[in-house]
Amino acid sequence: MDGYPQKRLIRKLDLELFLASLKPQPNPQASLEQYTTSEQIAANMLYLAAYTNGDIADKRVLDLGCGTGRLGLGAAFLGAGEVVGIDVDPLAIHEARENRAKAGLAFELINGDINAIVGRFDTVLQNPPFGVQTREADRAFLVKALEVGNHIYSLHNHPEVDERLIKMLKSSGGMVQVQPNTFLERFIAKHGGQVTAVYAMLMTIPKMFDFHRKLKHDFVIDLYAIKK
Amino acid sequence: MKRKLMEILACPIDKYHPLELHVFEEKEEIVEGLIVCPKCLRWYPIREEIPEMLPDELRKEADDLPFLKKWKEKAPQNVVSEGKPFNLK
Numbered sequence: 001m002d003g004y005p006q007k008r009l010i011r012k013l014d015l016e017l018f019l020a021s022l023k024p025q026p027n028p029q030a031s032l033e034q035y036t037t038s039e040q041i042a043a044n045m046l047y048l049a050a051y052t053n054g055d056i057a058d059k060r061v062l063d064l065g066c067g068t069g070r071l072g073l074g075a076a077f078l079g080a081g082e083v084v085g086i087d088v089d090p091l092a093i094h095e096a097r098e099n100r101a102k103a104g105l106a107f108e109l110i111n112g113d114i115n116a117i118v119g120r121f122d123t124v125l126q127n128p129p130f131g132v133q134t135r136e137a138d139r140a141f142l143v144k145a146l147e148v149g150n151h152i153y154s155l156h157n158h159p160e161v162d163e164r165l166i167k168m169l170k171s172s173g174g175m176v177q178v179q180p181n182t183f184l185e186r187f188i189a190k191h192g193g194q195v196t197a198v199y200a201m202l203m204t205i206p207k208m209f210d211f212h213r214k215l216k217h218d219f220v221i222d223l224y225a226i227k228k
Numbered sequence: 229m230k231r232k233l234m235e236i237l238a239c240p241i242d243k244y245h246p247l248e249l250h251v252f253e254e255k256e257e258i259v260e261g262l263i264v265c266p267k268c269l270r271w272y273p274i275r276e277e278i279p280e281m282l283p284d285e286l287r288k289e290a291d292d293l294p295f296l297k298k299w300k301e302k303a304p305q306n307v308v309s310e311g312k313p314f315n316l317k
Contacts, residue, residue, distance in 0.1 A: 111279070115243060
């Protein structure tokens with residue numbers, strides 16, 4: 001097969017099992033909008049980056065706002081050359097360290113503000129705070145990702161509740177390509193990036209915070225594939 | 229942390245790069261050390277192999293000052309007496 005250098009192809013199921021073996025966020029904080037990406041969403045994101053676009057194997061990867069390290073360790077699992085993760089929450093970094101030890105993979109961790117990162121990365125993976133609680137909190141992550149990365153995979157809240165899309169995602173169980181949010185697309189362009197594709201995925205979260213009214217909540221998140 | 233990580237670390241306050249590294253304990257990786265921004269004289273601890281590059285408002289004096297005290301003989305003198313956000317003066 002021609003194309004980018006690739007290590008042994010890892011089955012998606014094995015990737016999901018690996019991700020499920022890692023410990024999730026132990027004590028999510030509403031102010032940081034923390035929740036753990038579902039295995040399926042993280043696996044979809046990593047699979048797209050690794051096998052559709054060739055942006056993981058042997059690449060320098062940054063997991064911005066790494067939390068417990070799922071995306072970063074997933075990238076290491078898929079053969080990334082080097083992976084760095086940074087998160088402002090010391091408890092999350094502590095869990096990421098344990099997950100790293102359990103996985104036995106190379107993953108450099110920093111407990112810090114995203115502005116402590118400079119340099120160049122081939123690929124940035126991020127699941128930033130959505131800015132629902134803190135308005136536009138995801139924008140600072142996009143700015144940093146576009147500053148240091150060439151290929152960016154970023155999760156964002158789908159702009160409106162779209163029951164038809166939710167139904168479609170429930171029956172397909174995977175990703176559906178959608179149009180980018182105009183404001184986000186413009187913001188990304190202003191910072192030198194180009195949205196190459198947006199994929200909607202279904203996320204179901206249990207009630208975690210007091211302000212969640214329902215026991216289970218389905219919402220759509222959009223994976224933005226961006227190139228610099 | 230590995231020494232090589234210094235290539236991508238900047239001061240989160242004034243974005244200055246490169247930063248100074250002072251190693252206190254090193255095995256396969258740096259276990260304990262200090263990262264110093266020469267521009268603003270902020271210091272950041274490396275503890276249990278993890279660099280802590282937090283903004284001032286997220287730092288805890290009660291955790292950070294004992295660390296500086298523990299290494300005051302090995303840390304640069306100006307950091308010990310004038311370092312930000314906490315010092316031993």
